[in-house]
Amino acid sequence: MAAQGSPQASRPSDARSAEAWARAHERLVETLRELIRIPSVNPPDPPGPELDAARAIAARLEASGVPATVYEPVPGRGSVVARLRGDGTGGDPLLLLSHLDVVPAPPDRWTHDPFAGDVEDGYLYGRGAVDMKDLVAMELEVVRGLAERAAAAGLDPALHPIPGLRRDILFAVTADEEAGGHAGIGWIVEHHPEHLRAAGAINESGGVSLEVGGVRLYPIQVAEKGYCVYRIAIRGTWGHGSMPRPDNAAVLAAEAIRRLSVPGPARLTPVMARFFEAAAEALPGDAATLLRAMAGGDAGRAEAAIDQRCAPVYARAARALVRDTISPNVIHAGVKYNVIPGEAVIELDCRHLPGTDEPAIRADIEARLGPELLAACRIELVTTAPPVVADHESPLYEILAQAIRDHDPDGVPLPVMAPFATDAKHLLRLGVPAYGFSPLRLEATETYLDRYHGVDERVSLEGLRWGLPVLWDAVLRFCG
Ligand SMILES: [Zn+2]
Secondary structure (H helix, E strand, O other): OOOOOOOOOOOHHHHOOHHHHHHHHHHHHHHHHHHHOOOOEOOOOOOOHHHHHHHHHHHHHHHOOOOEEEEEEEOOEEEEEEEEOOOOOOOOOEEEEEEOOEOOOOHHHOOOOOOOOOEEOOEEEOOOOOOOHHHHHHHHHHHHHHHHHHHHOOOOOOOOOOOOOOOOEEEEEEOOHHHOOOOOHHHHHHHOHHHOOOOEEEEOOOOEOEEEOOEEEEEEEEEEOEEEEEEEEEEOOOEEOOOOOOOOHHHHHHHHHHHHOOOOOOOOOHHHHHHHHHHHHHOOHHHHHHHHHHHOOOHHHHHHHHHHHOOHHHHHHHHHHOOOEEEEEEEEEOOOOOEEOOEEEEEEEEEEOOOOOHHHHHHHHHHHHHHHHHOOEEEEEEEEEOOEEOOOOOHHHHHHHHHHHHHOOOOEEEEEEEOOOOOHHHHHHHOOOEEEOOOEOOOOOOOHHHHOOOOOOEEEHHHHHHHHHHHHHHHHHHHO
């Protein structure tokens, strides 16, 4: 393992001229703008734009001589896959994975049309700018750059191994990630797993700089929480609104929600222990003391201090990453103002840490409700998926971390867990470890996590300019 802050002597990206990188950046930005202008919203209404996006990506691959296959398992919903061949001496392939769908973007509070791809003051605005058409475009540019290098050497990337590649590179951009992936990666896992079977995958949401106490941290996602969604039907008694009753189902639902939304106890997983330790080593004074308290298992007390010191979104993330969480996000009760509702329905979004499973979450819900309230409840599991953990000391992780250090010698890469789910859940079924790595160096004031699914989602053009060679180096080191 190389020491922090020690750039390696030669970076694969140095073999390309500054002009070649400038052209690659221009094309990356143009691709990203084109993709943002395709409103591949999930849920699709009506289906179509996800297929348009898949076809646009396929067309760009083919323009560089890379054969691409578009799958359309559901009408109007497309995913695209491709492969660059190595000489086969380096082991199993590397998978470059991303998704082309985005969440809806009600435009009222945006300062730019979310589907116009406007550029202003060094930022490219639009739904998908960071989640995650940016990495789609970056991975696409890496594949095109390699294919064009082969073509320049007189080779056909459709037929010949790419010079310098010892492993194959698999490229997959999927539909439907934002709604569980069943019409995207889930379908590919079932019907064409050969497009995904790899030694490891580079996936979304990691490798983005986060400045704390003057130090740039680059959390690389190696794990993600699991989820369980429950629907709870609560039985009360119907009646006339003029004579209130304690078993009004809305009243029972309110009490259930109060009990369920009290934060549970903190528990530190190995990845988050490593995250807090590594951050403490890098940070000065008070901040380090605080993080050591988190790493030392005193997370419950330390997080109150973090709340006061951190941007709210990071404090919320820190709290969510050291405990199983329950968020009641849907409540339905009542039919008319003067009718006491005899039934209410609530839906819970529960996210569990590695080491907790679905039966344990259900048991916690039942214990929180208590026997009396529980007797009025019928709990139904809507959907669940397990937590995902990749090895944060693997050769691939080390290569990702080193690529960051090579391009930002003062930056500190460190492993982290995501509170949310990605397509990595589906890769778990094939035993492919996934690493969240969409390298971006951002200004200290840019609270990147707030852009996710948020208003004025945007990505810094300088961040992309920095990130593309970082990704290039990581891919070539692992596959070369
Ligand atoms: Zn995403």
